[in-house]
Each structure stands twice: as C-alpha cells, then as structure tokens.
Amino acid sequence: MKPKKVNYQIEEPCHADWDQMKPEAQGRFCSSCSKTVVDFSAMSDFSIVNYLENNKHQSVCGRFAEDQLDKTYLLPKQNHSPFQFDLKAVALGLALSTFSAIPSQAQTSTLVEQHDSIQEPRVMIQGAVAMSYDHSNEKFVSGKIKLDGGHSGIIKITLVDGSSVELLSVTASKNNTFKIPLDWSKNPASIRISAPGYGSETIYFSNHQALGNLTVTLHERPMIKGKVVRQTN
Template sequence: MNTSLPISIPQPCTRPWAAMTPTAHGRHCGACQTEVVDFTRLSGAEILAYLARRGGRPVCALANTTQLAAPAPVAPWRRWLLAGLALLGWQPVSSCGTRLPQQLPAQATAAATNSAAAPAPQLIIRGQVLDGASQTAVPQVNVFLNDTKFGTVTDAEGRFELVLARDWAPIAGGTVELRFVGSPFDFQEQTVRLDARAASPGLLVVRLASAPNRGRLMGSIRMAEPPMKPPVK
C-alpha cells in the first residue's frame, strides 16, 4: 500500500505519459531529454533508496498523489488575507494556474416580472457535476460562461446555479456555453452548450471524464527540508 513520503512535485508536468518512450525505470521525455522514473510501481523504501543513490541530483518522476506529502495547510492569517483581497475585487489563482470565475456583473442579472404575458427576462440554469467514473458529486469545479471570466463554482454537493438576463451581451446571440474546469490531474475539461432563447432547462447533470493517469502527478521531485536545529547561544 502506498504511504505518503517527504517528497512533493511543486510544478506538475502536463506532457502525456503515454507518448513517452519506455525505459528500464520509466519513460524518456523527448521534450526535456530526461528519464521520468515511474515511482508508482515502487514502494516507499525503494523510492527513498533511489533518491539516496542520486545524491541530490534532480529527479523527474511519475507518482501517485498518495505517495506525495500533503500540501501545507493554509495559515489562518492567509485565509483572512485571501478573503480580504476577494472583497477588494482581486481574484485568487488556483493551483492549476486557471483563474477562478468572477461573480456576474450587475448587467448580467435581471429582475423577475409578474406579468404573465411578458417573456421571462431571466434564464435560470441549475445543475450538478458528477464524477463520470464513480457518479459522486464533485465540489469546487469552476463553471465559466462563454468566453468570459464570469461564472460560478460548484458547492459541496457538486451543485451550481446561474441566473442570467437574456439580453446580457455575452448570451444575447442565443447561445450559452458552460465550461467546466475541475482539477486537471483528475478530470478533463468539458463544455456544454445551451440555447439561451429556450425556456430555462431542467436540472443539468454534467459527468466529468477522468483525466489520463488520474490521481498521478509528473514532474521534478522536491525533498521536504528537515527542520533546522535551533542556534546554540
């Protein structure tokens, strides 16, 4: 069984593992001209022994996420800082380098009307994002609208809701394109197109396909730094 090791891959590589040339210890990356060692078939002791033999030289590897050290927890002061920046209009950047969706601008929403004769001024899109393999809900999936920076994020149950004014410029042409972006190491990006001129659709269920080598990261290995001894007075 895999156990977490004091190693990490701070900048994962997205090059396709399947396209690389097999070698004795893994595969050869033609772009980097280096061997990518397959840690997924090694035990924790074998990995540490291999790194020791390298004597501190750089190692590029493919590893299961369960073999890597968990990311450091976000300090409370940093959570407050991110919340403050969000209130000021700054948008944090996710670990995969994609900016999070921004809240819809005022012109994107419209007040409902009580007139039965008037067409509904709003397009309401509700849905749920599921893992296509396990059929479980997927939280924290970014949902982008058309080619804009606006959208929303799925909740703990994978659900989302968008209330749009039908005359909002990005959808005034009659098409709504929802782009679902989850963890690039787990899911493939998916796009769903809807007719903005039709009545509001029912619950939209989106099933995300697994990314190749799901649950694995590839890139340069970084060893965790041991704690430093306190200075002697």
C-alpha cells in the first residue's frame, strides 16, 4: 500500500515581528494572539510531520521556511513508532562513527578545493497551519452516522466534487453505515450528510487522514411547538 501524503499550508500569514516575541522552548510566544508560535524552520521533515500529526485536532501556529510549505510530506506507517525510527537513526550514527574511527593511514587522502559562498537568506512564513491530505489511492469513503436525538429516519449521503457539483447520492443502511466508491477522475472532494429533523454535516476529504470508517454525528435541530398566534400591524 502506498504511503499517505499530506500538505501543510499557512492560509493567512501572520505579520507579527518574530524578533519581538518572547522565546519559549518550542518557539516564541505571540502576545497579539496569546499563543505559542512553534518554530518549524530548523526541524527535519520527520519532526514536522510527527508534531503536526500528534496535534492535528488543535489549532497550531507555526513559523516555516518558504520551501518547507511548498512540498508534500509522507506520513509514517502507523505501526512505526518514533522510538523505532530513533533506533534506526542511532544504528546509522554508530556505523558512521565506527567508520570515522578507522586510522587515517587506511583511508585515501583527497585534496578538496573549497570556495567561499554566500548563502541566500531563507524566506520565513508564520501563521496558523492548515493540513491537506492526499487520498488518490483510496477507492471508497465509508463510515457510520450517529443521530444524537435518537430518532430514526432516512439518512442521505451526497458525494460532492471540488466545484460543489453533486456526483451521486445514497442512503445509509439500517445500521446507519455507508460505503461510496470514489472515481478520482471526477474530483470528489467531500460528502454531505443529512436527515429529516437534523442539521446537515459536510466532511471535507482534505481534512481527514483516511476516508475509511469515518464517524459522523448529526445533531437534532431544536423545534418549537405550540399554538400559532397571528399578529398584524
């Protein structure tokens, strides 16, 4: 199975002065929005994905180099823990240190000509981080719908493309589950779920890491009952 991909964007860049913010362990504290701006600019790809995926249900403000946002990241497999990743890194480090400990006589000396160069400054961007997942290798969107009011009824699930055009509609099964095939040539982007007496919910694919086994709750719309009084001016 192909690894899942994710993009991180800052839709509305923050123009607060980074140098005026109070330094903290993970970045700096922004007094204008009263929260920590995490400094991702020096992090590895693994560290960026690890932090943002562990905090994907929270609003995260971050500071990135421009080239860090203009790329697609690979999500690690779920059965790979950060600890396992670190063990591989340690093993690689030990191998490299062992190689470097070999006496210099056993190595071929090579004269390397060095040139002075000026590194261009990286453009930094800071603001709230928005995630966008790639699902092009998934064949279905499926899940279960919960009705918080307890009343049963026909639940309609509509597949919608990126231009808000309805592609197809189905009804949920007796146990409120659904499974819809996905044709990515038609650019499916979301599903809209509705039922009589309940507020509708829209699930955008780009906001979810996986499209299988989604759980959606529909909330009952408040109703008012009583005698109708007609008033005229």
